[in-house]
Amino acid sequence: MRSRFCAFYLKNYPYLIDTHHSDYLDGLNEQTLAQEPLPQWLSLDVISSKQDGDTGQVSFQAWYKLDNELDAIHERSDFTKQNGRWFYTQGEQKTPILPKRNDKCVCQSGKKFKQCCAK
């Protein structure tokens, strides 16, 4: 999960396709991943993760800016293990949870949210 976030951040599209289960790609490829406008990724919160045999679930929020607008992907991702490797299969999108105004900002600036990206 974390390695896939890093791959988004680093625009390592071959890795993202490689770790996406081929039965679930649904037309996704390196070209579609690279389509503009690309979000500017800020940070990743892994909320929970669990594993049961060859299936895994990770709930996370990934913050990004697109055209200077702050937004987040809040998703529960499903993974399956084949031949010792984990593959992303599908995810369920959820509503992003905003930090409280006095919490540290999601962009890791060290400032309070209300004094940073909440503006």
Ligand SMILES: [Zn+2]
């Ligand atoms: Zn910020």
